[in-house]
Each structure stands twice: as C-alpha cells, then as structure tokens.
Amino acid sequence: MNILQINTSARVYENNQGSQSTRLANELVAKLAAASPDAKVTVRDLARQPQPALDETALQALFTPAEQRSPEQAARAALDDALIAEVQAADVLVLGVPMYNFGVSSQLKNWIDAIVKARTTFRYTETGVEGLLPGKKVYAVLTRGGKYRDQPADSQVPYLRTVLGFVGMTDVEFIYAEGLAMGPDAEAAGLAEAREQIAAL
Numbered sequence: 001m002n003i004l005q006i007n008t009s010a011r012v013y014e015n016n017q018g019s020q021s022t023r024l025a026n027e028l029v030a031k032l033a034a035a036s037p038d039a040k041v042t043v044r045d046l047a048r049q050p051q052p053a054l055d056e057t058a059l060q061a062l063f064t065p066a067e068q069r070s071p072e073q074a075a076r077a078a079l080d081d082a083l084i085a086e087v088q089a090a091d092v093l094v095l096g097v098p099m100y101n102f103g104v105s106s107q108l109k110n111w112i113d114a115i116v117k118a119r120t121t122f123r124y125t126e127t128g129v130e131g132l133l134p135g136k137k138v139y140a141v142l143t144r145g146g147k148y149r150d151q152p153a154d155s156q157v158p159y160l161r162t163v164l165g166f167v168g169m170t171d172v173e174f175i176y177a178e179g180l181a182m183g184p185d186a187e188a189a190g191l192a193e194a195r196e197q198i199a200a201l
Contacts, residue, residue, distance in 0.1 A: 001036045004090035005029045007045040008108035009098045019047070020191070021096035021143040024177060028139055028198050029094050042086055046107035051079065053106070054113045062117070080114040087115050092137045093169070095160075099144040102155055112163055121167040131168025138164055138172040139201075141194065145181030173201075 005026075009019035013026070022045075033039040052058070058080070061073035069077065087093065098105055104112075115121055121132050140160055148154040157174055164172055177194035179186035 001032075001039045001091045002089050003029055003032055003039055003041045003092045003094065004086055005041065005043045005094045005096070006108075006111060007043065007047060007096045008105050008111065009047055009096060010100075010105055010107060011098075012045075012047045019096065019098065020177060020180060021098045021141055022047075024141045024143065024175070024191075024194050024198070025094050025096035027195065028141060028175070028201075031198060031201065032092060032094070042090070044083070044086060044111075046111060050107060051083065051110040051114055052076070053110050080117065083111060083114045084117060084120060087121070087133060087136075090136060093139070095138065095140045097140050097142050097156060097160070099142065099148070099156060102148075102153055104156055104159065116163065116167055129166060131166060131170075134168040134170075136169050136171065138169050139175060140172060141175045142177065143180060143194075144176075144178045144190075147178045147182075149176050149178060 007013070007019065007022045007025060009021050011019040011022075013019040013022035016023075029041055029043075033041055057072055057076045061069055061077040064073055066074070066077070095108070097108060100106075118124075123130050123132060142156060148156075161172060164170070175194050175197045177190045179190040181187070
C-alpha cells in the first residue's frame with residue numbers, strides 16, 4: 001500500500017512543536033502504516049517545499065505542447081507533474097488541513113491547482129466530467145480554532161468533497177479537531193476527539 005501524506009499548514013512541525021494538522025496527520029499515517037507492514041509512505045510537506053501558485057508561466061506551460069515549451073515553462077510544468085505522479089501512485093492520501101480565514105491554506109490550494117489537470121487527472125466526455133484518479137481513500141484531518149463542523153461557515157468540507165470528487169477521489173473521510181483556539185480545555189478536548197476518530201478507523 002502506498003500512503004501519501006500532504007502537510008498543508010504554513011507552519012513547520014518539528015520537535016513536537018508547530019502545526020497541529022501535521023501532528024495529527026503524522027499520527028494517522030503511523031496508524032495506517034502499522035496496520036500494513038508493507039506500506040510505503042511518501043510525505044509532501046508544503047511548508048518546507050512550497051508549491052508555487054498558478055501563474056502566467058504555469059498557464060503558458062499548460063497550453064504549450066511539451067516539446068515546444070521553453071526551459072522555464074518545462075521546469076514549471078515539471079513541478080506540477082511531480083505532484084500528480086505522487087497522487088497517481090498513492091492508494092491512500094492523508095491531508096493535514098488547517099482552517100485559515102474559513103478556507104483552506106494557500107499551500108493546499110496551490111497543491112490542488114497543480115494536481116487538477118485536464119486530460120491527466122480529469123477529462124470531459126459527452127456525458128460530463130470523468131475523474132481519472134478513482135479508487136483512492138482520502139483522509140482529511142481538519143484543525144480549526146473554533147467550531148464549524150456541520151455549520152454554514154464550514155466551507156472546507158464542501159470544497160474538498162467537490163474538488164477531490166472532480167478528479168475521481170470520492171471516498172473522503174473527515175477527521176475533526178476543533179476549538180483549538182478556545183482555551184486549554186477546549187484544545188485538549190478537540191485533540192482528544194480527533195485522536196478518538198483516528199483510533200476508531
């Protein structure tokens with residue numbers, strides 16, 4: 001089993017300090033790996049290796065045949081292709097997803113913009129869109145300062161369901177750690193709830 005962990009916090013996790021979403025994603029991946037002795041784990045840490053935002057160079061590369069790209073365009077396209085190859089090879093994806101200003105981080109958005117690629121991870125057919133990344137299990141570990149689960153202010157879950165489903169990843173499970181900025185007791189309770197969900201998987 002190939003497990004791909006995507007850390008999307010702007011904060012680096014190091015020496016048990018830093019990103020809570022990365023901490024919990026680490027714990028989930030450790031559990032999955034322990035259950036599958038032959039598991040191979042790949043970690044893409046977007047705090048340490050930021051993916052550039054979609055820009056003019058990236059767009060030009062997308063619409064230029066590979067053999068006609070400039071060196072700059074080829075280098076930019078190669079960054080996206082590397083992320084796509086990781087997803088294609090994965091059986092299970094674990095996303096660490098902090099909430100920033102009611103949405104996903106720019107790190108996660110840049111990763112999504114890289115992997116959602118026409119004729120590679122999705123295609124349009126006569127009957128509509130076909131996602132080309134089916135059969136994968138996705139766990140999204142959501143960390144929030146407040147409590148937004150099943151509330152109108154939670155834009156993350158609908159967005160992730162939509163965009164991941166668009167490329168064929170429809171088996172998505174959400175793990176919630178909420179109230180992390182509402183005081184020590186609320187933080188402890190939020191982390192404990194997330195760990196209970198992880199233990200129950």
